[in-house]
Amino acid sequence: MSAKPTVPADSRSFRHVALLILVAAMAVLAAVQFYRVMDQVQKLANPDISDNGWPPFQLQAELYKFDLALKDFSATGQDRGRLEMRVDLLASRVEPVMQLAFAWPEGTRQEMLSIRDTVDRWASAIHAMPSDAERSGLVLAQIATDVDRMRPGLQKLILMVHELQSLDADEKRRDIRGTFQALAITLGLLGAGTLAFFVALQRRNRREMQLNRQLEEWNATLEARVEERTEQIHEQKELLQRILAASPVGVAIQEAGGGRTVFLNTRMKDAVGVADARSMRPLKDYLVHDGDVDKLAGAMARGETVGNMEAEIRGADGYFYGLLSARRIDLDGRPMDLFWLYDISDRKKLENRLRDQARTDSLTGALNHGSFRGALDKAIAESRTDGAELSLVLMDVDHFKFINDHFGHAAGDVTLKRLVDLARDELRDHDILGRLGGEEFGIVLSGAGADQAANIAERLRGAFEAAGGEGPLPLFTASFGVAVMEGRDTVASLMERADRALYRAKHGGRNRVEVHGGEALAEPGMSGAQS
Numbered sequence: 374m375s376a377k378p379t380v381p382a383d384s385r386s387f388r389h390v391a392l393l394i395l396v397a398a399m400a401v402l403a404a405v406q407f408y409r410v411m412d413q414v415q416k417l418a419n420p421d422i423s424d425n426g427w428p429p430f431q432l433q434a435e436l437y438k439f440d441l442a443l444k445d446f447s448a449t450g451q452d453r454g455r456l457e458m459r460v461d462l463l464a465s466r467v468e469p470v471m472q473l474a475f476a477w478p479e480g481t482r483q484e485m486l487s488i489r490d491t492v493d494r495w496a497s498a499i500h501a502m503p504s505d506a507e508r509s510g511l512v513l514a515q516i517a518t519d520v521d522r523m524r525p526g527l528q529k530l531i532l533m534v535h536e537l538q539s540l541d542a543d544e545k546r547r548d549i550r551g552t553f554q555a556l557a558i559t560l561g562l563l564g565a566g567t568l569a570f571f572v573a574l575q576r577r578n579r580r581e582m583q584l585n586r587q588l589e590e591w592n593a594t595l596e597a598r599v600e601e602r603t604e605q606i607h608e609q610k611e612l613l614q615r616i617l618a619a620s621p622v623g624v625a626i627q628e629a630g631g632g633r634t635v636f637l638n639t640r641m642k643d644a645v646g647v648a649d650a651r652s653m654r655p656l657k658d659y660l661v662h663d664g665d666v667d668k669l670a671g672a673m674a675r676g677e678t679v680g681n682m683e684a685e686i687r688g689a690d691g692y693f694y695g696l697l698s699a700r701r702i703d704l705d706g707r708p709m710d711l712f713w714l715y716d717i718s719d720r721k722k723l724e725n726r727l728r729d730q731a732r733t734d735s736l737t738g739a740l741n742h743g744s745f746r747g748a749l750d751k752a753i754a755e756s757r758t759d760g761a762e763l764s765l766v767l768m769d770v771d772h773f774k775f776i777n778d779h780f781g782h783a784a785g786d787v788t789l790k791r792l793v794d795l796a797r798d799e800l801r802d803h804d805i806l807g808r809l810g811g812e813e814f815g816i817v818l819s820g821a822g823a824d825q826a827a828n829i830a831e832r833l834r835g836a837f838e839a840a841g842g843e844g845p846l847p848l849f850t851a852s853f854g855v856a857v858m859e860g861r862d863t864v865a866s867l868m869e870r871a872d873r874a875l876y877r878a879k880h881g882g883r884n885r886v887e888v889h890g891g892e893a894l895a896e897p898g899m900s901g902a903q904s
């Protein structure tokens with residue numbers, strides 16, 4: 374289906390205005406023409422007596438009155454003043470006839486000039502008339518003759534004026550007809566223009582009504598859709614609220630750069646121990662370690678996203694481990710920081726436990742062989758850096774095979790565990806205790822020289838000896854080999870020297886302490902021979 378071409382609204386309005394201007398112009402033209410017709414009709418119906426046929430009649434009437442006065446004066450010789458006045462009046466009536474706006478035929482014009490000259494002559498003659506009756510009688514007789522002669526000429530002039538008048542009237546009628554025709558055309562155009570304008574107006578009104586109806590329909594549809602959408606949004610919002618409230622992840626939105634909190638869910642409230650958004654401080658304030666604070670604040674300041682950052686958090690019930698993610702978002706044109714916080718304390722505990730398990734011996738809880746060697750390596754490096762003394766003690770349960778064989782394997786285990794507990798009681802927190810295998814153990818004593826290490830070993834030896842026989846614990850003793858770190862020692866070299874001292878303690882009779890390069894310190898051997 375092809376779309377109906379539409380005329381732009383602007384162009385339609387322009388057409389309406391143009392049409393209106395045209396109609397108004399036609400109306401003005403019609404009014405002017407109407408006025409003109411009326412004027413012409415008026416003039417035709419009431420011809421202007423002063424500029425048309427009236428002056429010749431006046432002239433004729435005045436000639437008649439002059440004739441009467443002439444006759445009276447001729448008869449009586451009295452009232453010469455009346456005669457003079459009449460001749461003057463007659464003279465004054467000639468000029469208006471001369472001035473009539475007709476295209477006079479040449480003969481008529483000559484005649485009019487002759488009338489004027491004659492009347493002027495009469496006036497001069499009468500004013501200059503002698504008192505002598507005989508001579509004045511001659512003048513009057515001559516004038517009377519002239520009057521008689523003038524009458525037919527004047528009559529002809531009147532006829533001529535009539536003729537000219539009717540010609541003029543014909544012309545005026547023609548003019549009126551022309552004006553009428555023009556008026557009729559103008560009125561026709563005015564009618565057509567008005568009709569066209571009203572049709573256009575009508576069309577426009579119809580179109581506007583149609584548009585309004587369409588708009589109303591659209592509005593109704595739109596309103597229904599908005600209502601439906603609002604309901605959906607409301608439901609979605611409610612759902613989102615419920616999800617956020619039930620979320621195991623704490624969520625908070627704060628103004629960028631540690632400002633006001635604009636949203637936080639229940640989980641976040643519980644985690645950091647606040648009742649509402651107003652009580653919550655900038656999230657970085659809840660981080661325990663300065664390094665974490667700097668990392669988070671720096672990333673947010675640069676507008677970077679922070680993903681799964683492990684941090685210790687100052688929570689409502691003490692510290693806990695959290696997995697923190699953050700990113701900058703735009704909320705209604707304002708920059709905001711969105712935070713997610715997930716409590717990973719349980720996972721962290723499990724992780725720590727697993728790490729400890731991987732590092733320790735499951736029976737005694739002491740460091741296993743590998744971890745012990747690692748710790749010893751680190752201690753050697755630190756000692757080399759800070760110049761502090763470092764000693765290594767190796768200890769081995771005496772005749773452990775015998776204990777196993779006579780008291781059972783479980784008794785052997787008990788012995789090993791008890792030995793570790795006793796050793797821990799005697800050692801300082803930073804001393805490192807590890808099980809090297811079987812019934813052999815190692816102790817790293819940072820800051821201890823040969824004498825100090827030997828004394829500690831001796832204390833342990835005594836403690837083991839004294840503890841033997843308690844409950845299910847069989848009597849047992851242990852032998853000790855001590856070596857002090859020297860300048861270029863490695864783990865292997867230090868272990869080897871301590872092992873040599875231990876070997877000496879074993880072969881020196883057991884239950885004794887031997888220092889590599891020193892005297893044995895404890896019974897029963899006390900030999901202390903150079904190993």
Ligand SMILES: Nc1nc2c(ncn2[C@@H]2O[C@H](COP(=O)(O)OP(=O)(O)OP(=O)(O)O)[C@@H](O)[C@H]2O)c(=O)[nH]1
Nearest residue numbers: 769770771772773774775777782783785786811812
């Ligand atoms: N109960 C128990 N016995 C162990 C464990 N590890 C190693 N043993 C035993 O410890 C014994 C070590 O015996 P030997 O190496 O002969 O040493 P010893 O009997 O202590 O002799 P000396 O060291 O020379 O005094 C072996 O019988 C191993 O089976 C353990 O975890 N538990």
